[in-house]
Amino acid sequence: MSENVKFKCLECTQNEKTFYVSVLPNDVLKAVCFVSRRDDDSEKGFQRMLNESRARDIARHLDDLKGVIPSALILSAQDNAKFHIDQTKSEISFFTAKNSFMVLDGQHRLYGLLKSTKKYVIPVIIFNKLNTNQEVNLFIDINTTQRGVPxxxxxxxxxxxxxxxxxxxxxxxxxxxxxxxxxxxxxxxxxxxxxxxxxxxxxxxxxxxxxxxxxxxxxxxxxxxxxxxxxxxxxxxxxxxxxxxxxxxxxxxxxxxxxxxxxxxxxxxxxxxxxxxxxxxxxxxxxxxxxxxxxxxxxxxxxxxxxxxxxxxxxxxxxxxxxxxxxxxxx
Incomplete structure (x- = not known):
């Protein structure tokens, strides 16, 4: 059963686009996140398939090697999240409904967190009220302009x-x-x-x-x-x-x-x-x-x-x- 949860946040606007920066625990992320994969849905999916080995390596990096994952997940709030911003308190709230936040970037980091045996928190960037076209365009922008180190x-x-x-x-x-x-x-x-x-x-x-x-x-x-x-x-x-x-x-x-x-x-x-x-x-x-x-x-x-x-x-x-x-x- 979903519940209404609240977390502190920072609001950020770039070129008239607003998003919210917060820190969420992995048990909440497990309850709400999903990935729209191309192989699962050839019409609407756009993410690559999950590499299970990579996710396990991330979990081991956290649990066994005492490592950190400081980079943020990028999420898109869906309608069933009932995402709300209280600007007077610098606080976001949402319902922990299944599939209420789409992962636009960071699926392997997320699944590494979910495979870990301990409770962690991770930075997240949340966009609200994006349509499918905007979600896909943001995904493309992230993966063409932000390149990893060789x-x-x-x-x-x-x-x-x-x-x-x-x-x-x-x-x-x-x-x-x-x-x-x-x-x-x-x-x-x-x-x-x-x-x-x-x-x-x-x-x-x-x-x-x-x-x-x-x-x-x-x-x-x-x-x-x-x-x-x-x-x-x-x-x-x-x-x-x-x-x-x-x-x-x-x-x-x-x-x-x-x-x-x-x-x-x-x-x-x-x-x-x-x-x-x-x-x-x-x-x-x-x-x-x-x-x-x-x-x-x-x-x-x-x-x-x-x-x-x-x-x-x-x-x-x-x-x-x-x-x-x-x-x-x-x-």
Whole structure:
């Protein structure tokens, strides 16, 4: 059963549009809020689907990590809220009716609060008496003019916050060394996306397994640096052999693909040459130079999986072709 609740507020007007700033507890928000999702209502819905994992992460950020969520939810009061402003008391009141406040911005923060096990309060901005057209336009304005901080920048400054994991620290150090002393010197972009450069985000995704498994798992930073540096130079040589215009290490899809086969190439090089010199790695990688890298289009997972599959096919085909040849058949 709904009840009438009251909260202190501040009134704010911008370009003749008035809204109210208040602080509401998560149990009240749970009772009144709803999201108009496009997938649920193709005619009237306009929000994206909820990412459950992201909402759980926010709840954990609050409950387990003792974090804070200072940014406000943006809500639109519906008719059944019976939203009222008492300007003499700087106070808003409304009924806690189901679906009485539409969430225009902050659905993941809201659901993170709802999944949390404790009671919290959060800032809210409330618009009143908006029609559907105004709600949609406000949603579009919020999501086109208010952009979040790029993930690349957040990753670049994470070490300054004291929240960088040991692996992230090692990846950062490897990235920085390669950006000054390797075939990718100056071609790695630490804090923003740039055409023709590999971002720190792409680099970390690509090199993630190096520190967790395979030959380099228990090696120190210097050995990992030398191994990856040689691998990159050998890869560049082989890509040039392909004569494909797109075959560059700075192509994010090919960069990821080369590191997807990294462990296999390292193991094969050690087995056949007992070292990880540039010439030895180049010899093992050479079969992938037969690929027409210009034929791959797109930047999604489908293209990435196709490139990796084709690379492995060439490596394995080469091995099958010559593994059965013995000395007596050579001459």
């Amino acid at each position: 993930t690349t920048l957040l990753l670049d400054i994470k070490n300054m916050s004291g929240r960088e994991s040991k692996k992230e620290e090692r990846q950062r150090q490897l990235f920085d060394r390669l950006n000054t002393d390797s075939v990718l010197a100056g071609l790695l972009s630490p804090s923003k996306s740039q055409v023709g450069k590999i971002t720190r985000v792409s680099f970390n995704q690509s090199t993630n397994d190096i520190f967790e498994s395979g030959f380099f798992e228990d090696k120190d930073n210097d050995i990992i640096f030398k191994g990856v540096k040689n691998y990159l130079e050998a890869s560049e040589r082989v890509l040039k052999l392909s004569k494909s215009e797109k075959a560059k290490l700075t192509n994010a899809t090919f960069f990821r693909s080369l590191f997807a086969i990294f462990h296999e190439v390292v193991d094969k090089t050690l087995k056949e040459h007992s070292d990880l010199k540039i010439e030895s790695i180049s010899n093992v990688l050479e079969p992938i130079s037969k690929l027409n890298f210009d034929s791959y289009t797109g930047t999604g997972n489908a293209t990435f999986n196709k490139v990796v599959s084709d690379m492995r096919k060439e490596l394995n085909e080469y091995e099958r072709r010559y593994s059965n040849i013995t000395g007596e058949h050579l001459f």
